[in-house]
Structure formats: structure tokens, C-alpha cells
Amino acid sequence: MLSLFTAVMVSSYLYQDRIKSLVEEVLMTNANKMIQTYQSTPSADLIPFMQNVSGISHTLLQLYNKDGKPILAQKEWPMQVDPHDIKQVLAGEKVRHFDNVDLAHLHMPPLPLVGLPIQVDGQPYALFVTMKQNPVENEIMNSIHVTYMIILFLGSLLIVVAARYIVNPIVRLTEATKRMAKGTFDLELPTKRKDEIGVLTVSFNEMAKELSKLDRMRQDFVSNVSHEIQSPLTSIRGFSKALQQKKMSEESRHHYLTIIEKESERLSRLSQNLLRLSYLQQENHPLKVSTYRLDEQLRKVVIALEPQWTQKEIEIDLQLEPLTVHADEDQFYQVWTNLLSNSIKFTPAHGKIAIEAFMKDNQNIVSITDNGIGIPEEERADIFKPFHKVDKARDPSVKGNGLGLSIVKKIIDIHKGDIRVSGKLGTGATFEVTLLQ
Secondary structure: OOHHHHHHHHHHHHHHHHHHHHHHHHHHHHHHHHHHHHOOOOOOOOHHHHHHOOOOHHHEEEEEOOOOOEEEOOOOOOOOHHHHHHHHHHOOOOOOEEEOOOOHHHOOOOOOEEEEEEOOOOOOEEEEEEEEOHHHHHHHHHHHHHHHHHHHHHHHHHHHHHHHHHHHHHHHHHHHHHHOOOOOOOOOOOOOOOHHHHHHHHHHHHHHHHHHHHHOOOOHHHHHHHHHHHHHHHHHHHHHHHHHOOOEEEEEEEHHHHHHHHHHHHHHHHHHHHHHHHOOOOOOOOEEEEEEEEHHHHHHHHOOOOHHHHHHEEEEEEEEEEEEEEEHHHHHHHHHHHHHHHHHHOOOOOEEEEEEEEOOOEEEEEEEEOOOOOOOOOOOOOOOOOOOOOOOOOOOOOOOOOHHHHHHHHHHHOOOEEEEEEOOOOOOOOOEEEEEO
């Protein structure tokens, strides 16, 4: 409505301004022609002549004598001119006005007016010419006004329809977000739209799917952690009670104490991983950055894990170029330890693990490849998420809490690096880490 009102005002202003000058020029031309026509007809009397041409082509004439009195009879369109304008014209000046014709008593809008001096037999006269209201023009203006009203009605109707088309999906999104805020993540809003709202709906569905997956992972993690904690605690409690018995051989006592020690270490590792992940997820935590040899660090990790890979008689193939990095040495020691430990866990006995370190395109690249059971392609997008465990693809006898790769990914992200996994299911997996030089 505001746009339509503005359009009417602007168009009316432009129309009136343009028509004003055009009508004044037409009236001035017609008045001059009337005077020239009268002067070219010597036998014509002034008053009858002007009386006859008045009303032609929707023009209205009035002639004033030297005393300022009107001398033309006008019954249908009586016209009264400002006496000051009459004096000016009788004095030989020309008058041009757009709104000086007094037709208020006829409930008519202001009309244009021009006044020209004329001399007849040595007597001065003032000829004023204006324009009658044209019924055709009035009908056109009425039609324009009706058109404006139709445009207003149809435009408002279309705006209401468009608003419902836009608002309804937003209302559904709002309701869905309220349900999601209450913990309901299993949501999907159908949409076939390709505009911004359609893109927003698709993004919402993807977010809901990820949150639902994360919630399930969280629930699984709580269940797994509860089991991981309860299982060693049960063992520790049971063997502690057994140790309280007086009649027990030294060998059995040593065996029970060894089990208690291993279960305690298991609990310690779980708590350390949880604390480490929580620490890494905090923003603005300090990094102890230093410059060191990456290839030497990888050799130290291989040597530190030697008991694990020698026990399974795994062959380690090292292809390490001399590389220097600028990073947190302790955190990356954890990265290589976690990745190599995973490869050792899921590589069968007498298997092979290849570790490569080289530079490519001014980037340091480290790849660890095993010939184990591999990772399903549909699981690769989730293996770096906290609490995720590929239970169906992994050996159920292998223990873990699903935090190792999450810690790896977080450390690499903090250092602005990248990690990718590849390989085929059943033939092994390759973890490739890319670091800036």
C-alpha cells in the first residue's frame, strides 16, 4: 500500500507538472490564433466573433473591456478572473496561470488560464482563455483510479499468498527447533523448494540428523564408559575380597594383584583420555610449540610400541625423510602413538605396517598403512567423532573407548592440519596426516 500510494503521488506530480506547461502552451497558441483570425477578418464584430469561438475545442473565453467588465455571456461555464490579472492584461502584459480560474462554486478543480491584450478600434481589451473540463479525460482518470484499486486488491492478495508461502515453512522450522530444544532430534522436514528457505530446511534436516547421530553416540558412550568402569571395578572388588582370605597360595595372591593392577591401569587410561579430550575441546588453551625433527619423533614412537608389534610379529616398514616441523611435540607424540596403536590392534599376526614421512607441495605428510580389516566407507565420516566405535567392522575382542581418534583429530585441527583415511574393507586402512611446514 505504501508503494502504491507513493507511485500515485509521484506519477500525479510528474503528470501535473508536464501537463501544466503543455496546456499553457496550447492555450497561449489558441489565444494568439483567435486574435489573428479576428484581425484578419475586418468585417467581423469583436463580441459576436468571440462569443462564437468560445466553447470550441473545450476552450472557454472571456473578454473584458477597459473598465474590467466582462462582455461575453457565459451561462454554462461562468468564469471570474482576478481583477489584478485583468489590469495587467489591459496594460499590455501577458498572464499565464494554472489555477487562477474561480470555479469553486461549480465544485470543479483549478483550471489553466492565459490572458492576452487585444486592441480594437483603439480600445484595449483583455482576452482570457481557459479550458473546460473534458468528460473523456474525467473518465480516463476514473479508469486509472479503478485500475489503482484493482492493483491494490490483487497485489495485497498476492502478498498474502506469498507471505503464507514464505511464512509456513518458517513456522514449521520454528516448531521443529522448539522440539529439538527439548531433546527430540529425530526430525525431518519435507521440502521441494530450491530457494533460500529450501536450502535452510535442508540444512536443518542435516543438522537434526547429525545431532541425532551425536546423541546416539553420546548414549552409546555413556553405556560403554559405564561398562568400561564397572567391569574393572567389579574385578578389583572381587579380587580384593579374595585377597582377604588367609588360606591362599603366594602364586594366586600374585596373580590376583596383577589383575588388580591391570584393571587399575585400564581405569587410569580411560580417565586420562576423557580429561585430554575435554582439555583439547576448550578454546584458547596454550600450545607448547617448538621446532623438532618429525622423522625422529616417529622412530621414537615405533620403538616405544615395540612390545606391542613384536608380540604379534608385525613387520614395520619405515620410509622417513628428514622433516622439521613447528608444533607441540608432546601432543603430536600422542597423535602418532594413537594412530600406530590402532594399526597394531587391527593388524593380524604376521601382518605389516608401513610408515612414510615425506614433503609434498611445501607440506609435511605422514601416512600409516596397515593390512588389517580396514574401515567401511560409510563409517569414515564418523570415526573421528567423540565416542564413535566401528563395532560391526572391528574385532569384538579388541577393547577401546572410542576416544583415541577424536583426540588425534582435535590435535591436528588445532595445528591447522588435515587427516584423511582411505583403503578398502578387508585389505587394510591408511591414515594420512598433512601438516604445514
